[in-house]
Amino acid sequence: MxxxxxxxxxxxxxxxxxxxxxxxxxxxxxxxxxxxxxxxxxxxxxxNRYELDFRYISKSDLPLLARIIDPDAIISLKLSKTEKERSIRSLLKHFRTDFTRLQSLALFNLYDRDLKIIQNRIMKCPLKTFSIFNELWNVRKTEAYISNILLHKDLSKIEVKLDYDSITLIDWPMSCGLKHVIINNCSSATIYTILNHSPNLGTLVITDNYFENFEETITNDKQFNSVISLSLAISANIAMENIRSLLSCLPCLAHLRLISKTLSSDDSLFDGSEWEDLITAKVTLLKKFEFSFFGDLSAYNGSVTPKSMINSFQTLFWLQTKQWIVKYEDGPDNLQSWTFHIYSIPIFIDEFHYPSPVFRVVHSTLNTDVRCEKVTVDTNRLILYLTKMMSESTLELVSTIVRVQYCDSES
The missing domain is CATH 1.20.1280 (Monooxygenase)
Incomplete structure (x- = not known):
């Protein structure tokens, strides 16, 4: 220097x-x-704003680090038992007092005994953010631990990644102060429970939902006006009627993201006029609509064509009022079926393959040659097929790639 x-x-x-x-x-x-x-x-x-990630602190550095840093100066902890000899008790014993100013806690693959130790150390902390990711099958009391965490009066954000049964068993307090919830493997009943017990909820993200009969889950005409952002990744066959029932509860929604992980059989999902009617009737404040739906083109026997689908998204509502761009692509799923993919721009996906080894872009609501349109992606992992890119001269068409955490290439 x-x-x-x-x-x-x-x-x-x-x-x-x-x-x-x-x-x-x-x-x-x-x-x-x-x-x-x-x-x-x-x-x-x-x-006094230390954030400690025990996943990456070496065993030799930890004792010295704990002697120098006052526990009162630690506001964030990430705990994971990545080594057999590294129990949570042995990690925390280096700190002489409790973490009285702890605001954020993230837990990764911990056992029941670990959760009990942590609970005793942090129950009086002013937690604002809590995350738990557990893929261990023999943990039986995780849901009880989360239920206790939800009682923290300052808690505003929670992220939970557990198996389906554990999430179902979480006991949500009658009224909690959560503003942001990210959760996976949950049913429509759980979604409604979260909405009903979180009067301040602004953002709800469901990364793996089994969207069964939501209209039967709703027991009254209650609306949740605080929710302005909803993201759903749906593993089951999605129906427009279920979406309609859900959106009827969320009149103040400004951002909606819908991802279908399976082939959808409801024609309404691929009809821009159906979405236009739903949005203008139920969620008039919607500013950002992102979606990704898959269907089986061979099942329509010519009654619905790629062109007719994309035409329904080329109205004044889509192109001028909302300025939402939609693309259509298709490709062979196997020898007997032809799968199509209709989605909004930019593309949002956890893992993006470019160029796609299966799909080819056929139509866009923009009146341009789809082969010349740039590709804009919101992704965590990018896989590039370099040989195919060079042979098709597509390299210059790759536009901004947002939030890429990992990039791989295949020839």
């Missing part, structure tokens, strides 16, 4: 230096920044 750079850094207000620390892990702050000079030593000692 140059002398000039050192002078400039030392002139920064302490609050700004602490803001920079917010983007560093605890090891970098304690073992690097703290040793640069006396001034930074003092600034580090005054820092």
């Amino acid at each position: 140059s002398t000039k750079a050192q002078v400039h850094f030392q002139l920064l207000p302490v609050e700004l230096v602490h803001k920079i620390f917010d983007y560093l892990n605890a090891e970098a702050i304690v073992f690097s920044m703290r040793l640069v000079c006396k001034q930074l030593y003092s600034i580090v000692n005054a820092y």
Whole structure:
């Protein structure tokens, strides 16, 4: 570091230096920044927003880290038992007191005894965010632990990834202060329970839903006006009537994302006029509508064509009022069926293959050559087929790829 750079850094207000620390892990702050000079030593000692991720802290660093960092200065913990000899009790014993200012807690694949130990240490903490991801089959009391966490008066966000049965057994308090809920493997009954018990809920994300007879789940005409964002990934055969019943409860919705993971048999899902009628009747405040539906083209025997489907999304409502762009693509699913995919732009998907080894884009609501349209994707993992890209001269058509966490390539 140059002398000039050192002078400039030392002139920064302490609050700004602490803001920079917010983007560093605890090891970098304690073992690097703290040793640069006396001034930074003092600034580090005054820092009180540590976020510890035990998944990546080495066993040798942990005792020293725990001696230097005051537990009251820790606001976030991520706990995972990745090694057999590393029990949660042995991890936490290095800290002499409880984490009285803990605001965020994330747990990964922990056993019942681990959850009990953690519960005793954090029940009085001002938790605002809680996440639990558990793929262990012999954990029997996870749902009871989550039920206790939901009693935290400051809790505003929860993310749960468990098996279907465990989520069903969660006991939701009559009224909790949750504003954001992300959950998987749940039924329509669970969705309604969450809505009914969360009067402040603004965002609901369901990553794997079995959307069975939602209209039978609703017992009254109650509306949930606080919900402005809904994201559903549906594993079962989705029907427009179920969607209609759900949206009838959410009149203030501004963002809607619907992902069908299986082939859908309801023609209404692929009809832009049906969606236009539903949106104008039930969710008039909707500003952003993202969807992805699959169907079996061979089942229609020519009664519905790709062109007729895309035409229904080319009205003034879609192109001018809402400015929502839709694309249609199809390809062989096997020797006997032909699958089509109709979706909004940008594409949102956990894993994106480009160019698609199966589907080919045939139509777009934009009156342009689909072969010349750029591809915009919201994805976590991108797989590129380089040989096919070069042979088809498609490399220059790849547009902004948002939130890519991992990129792979295949020839």
